[in-house]
Amino acid sequence: MxxxxxxxxxxxxxxxxxxxxxxxxxxxxxxxxxxxxxxxxxxxxxxxxxxxxxxxxxxxxxxxxxxxxxxxxxxxxxxxxxxxxxxxxxxxxxxxxxxxxxxxxxxxxxxxxxxxxxxxxxxxxxxxxxxxxxxxxxxxxxxxxxxxxxxxxxxxxxxxxxxxxxxxxxxxxxxxxxxxxxxxxxxxxxxxxxxxxxxxxTYFKPKKAGAMEVTSYADLALYILMSVPLYAALTLLAWKLSPTGMKLLSEPATIAAYVAIWTLFAYNVYKIVHINAEHLAQPIEAIHRYPFKQVAILDLAYLVTFGSELAVVSMLPMFFHDTFKHTGISTVQAGLLASSFAFMNLVARPGGGWLSDKYGRKLSLTICVLGCAVGYAAMSQIESSWPIALAFAVTFLCSFFVQAGCGAVYAMVPLIKRRMTGQIAGMVGAYGNVGGVTFLTVLSFVTPETFFLTIAATAAVVAVSVQFIAEPAGHMAEVMEDGSVAMIELN
CATH class of the missing domain: 1.20.1250.20 (MFS general substrate transporter like domains)
Structure with missing residues (x-):
């Protein structure tokens, strides 16, 4: 390959x-x-x-x-x-x-x-x-x-x-x-x-640091909206440590954590608006525009791919042990079976990137996310009557689509706006952690079967959203230090 x-x-x-x-x-x-x-x-x-x-x-x-x-x-x-x-x-x-x-x-x-x-x-x-x-x-x-x-x-x-x-x-x-x-x-x-x-x-840098530049007021609103789940996930983590959850934080400490999290959110919104206010007040040339929906959809795709990986890797050893304990499987053996989910990273992430290079970013991401949906739906059916080999095969196949999906996401991230690639990658990556926190919280309230079905349903919804992403094509424009425009090839 x-x-x-x-x-x-x-x-x-x-x-x-x-x-x-x-x-x-x-x-x-x-x-x-x-x-x-x-x-x-x-x-x-x-x-x-x-x-x-x-x-x-x-x-x-x-x-x-x-x-x-x-x-x-x-x-x-x-x-x-x-x-x-x-x-x-x-x-x-x-x-x-x-x-x-x-x-x-x-x-x-x-x-x-x-x-x-x-x-x-x-x-x-x-x-x-x-x-x-x-x-x-x-x-x-x-x-x-x-x-x-x-x-x-x-x-x-x-x-x-x-x-x-x-x-x-x-x-x-x-x-x-x-x-x-x-x-x-x-x-x-x-x-x-x-x-x-x-x-x-040339290493292109943003004009101002602190938040991404967007190119329309609608994108500004979407950017702020997509920032909310990041702070909601932090709130969820604080809640887990609160007296309602694991009782590791006192009530005053928990309230202080909530206030700190949402104060940080308010400051983030201020930075987003402040950095974008000046240049949005003037018409933006077509060659310098980019749709923020590209970032938003990749956020969701990484939430369901890497986010589910974080959650599943955490629970899979115990799931295999509890499901197949009647066969005499040890915790070590269950852990080895479960480790296949993470080991697929070595080949599946590059595989997802290669598919994107060869067959197109949008098509590859669609196939990978749909594969996640089908794979997790199949994993939800694993039960003690299954042969262990079959359970392993289903897990292995699901893992391939999950890791390949991660590769397909980041095959597109650097092709949105070069000077903000780090910030885009940061936001998309953060959504992976949001997914991990969210799915593990779901697991604490439901059975593993429902947990896998929840991820499958989320993947199906994200697969629909991927259809609204634009295939990178043509060139992206960046301004050189001398004011000239550099055109960077996208395909």
Missing amino acids: SASTLDLFSFTGKMKILHMSWLAFFISFVVWFNHAPLMLAIAETLKLSPAETKTILILNVALTIPARIAIGILVDKFGPKRTYSALLAVGSVPCFMFAAADNFEQLALARFLMGFVGAGFVIGIRMVGEWFPARQLGIAEGIYGGWGNFGSAAAAIVLPSLALAFGGENGWRYAIAATGVLALLYSVVYFFSVSDTPKGS
Whole structure:
């Protein structure tokens, strides 16, 4: 598949950038998920209650939603080279804090701050978009996303063994600290090994930082509307920690969290309006316009693809164990079966990008999202009477469409507006986390069957919305520093 379009064994030019960037993403995900495979040991050492353990898992994703928006703004302003290097270096600090924590409060603060590292994905989307032409963009972004995403699985495989190698009750501390050292070292390597654009190319930046520019008042209203679910998801996370949920926050602390979240939303709306007010007051030339519906539809597509992946990966091991326990399946075996869902990232994300390059962005995204709908509907029918092999096959097939859908989404993201690719990627990526939070909340109230059907129904609705997206074609216009217009090919 990729051999005909990209030389994966090359480490020069654009291929060097791709390899350096997916490895940066890989390391950021190793750091972000370094706690998960060691959580039992951590809980035992620090005498954590089950509620406190669950809180740590929630806090790991809490900051990632606003962080992806913030990182998108930073990468558009400062470039991916400086932003990725800084993120990895700064991200090592909460990693060391987590490794040195002596109580739940210290652990919780470090894990909350660690959520910022999960935003690293956004940076490479802009970097890869700068280096690869439209005809190779899908597969390049797919390789970046799929291979980098494997960092979470690598953490699960390597870190328990590393903790055992260090030995003792503090083995987990050394293993987690080692990931911080890795991130810190690679931040230096990345900075001195890459450049933001090919030689002679211009790195286009937004005129103002803080929010995306839109090109009509209707798009301005849609932008504000699409920002609401981001803050609603954060509110949902706060509710989970409240006295109504896990009782980890007091009533006053919960109210303070709600006020802080929606104050941040109000400030975001102010920035959106402020940045767009001046240029919307003047007629915008046709070549500089873009429909914000492109961003909104990709938000929804990533919500149902990556969002469902986050949710399903969390519950699948227990689902397989509970469904097939009459066969004598162990928790380890159930975990291995469930791991196939994440392992598909290695080939399916690049596959979705390749399909987009070859057969069109809209058609490929439609097929992938419809495949998600059918796949999750089929998974909702899995029961104890099924052969395990059949359940695995259905899960494997569903996973392919989910991961390929992620690849198809980001095959289109860099083709909307070059100077705002980071911000667009950030918002789309944040919607993936919104989906994860939403679907896991649904799971806490319903059976797994209803959970899978809910995702399937959501995918079917999103598949309809994808029909309103415009196939990238022709050129996008960006203004050079000297005032001339550069036309960037889209197909």
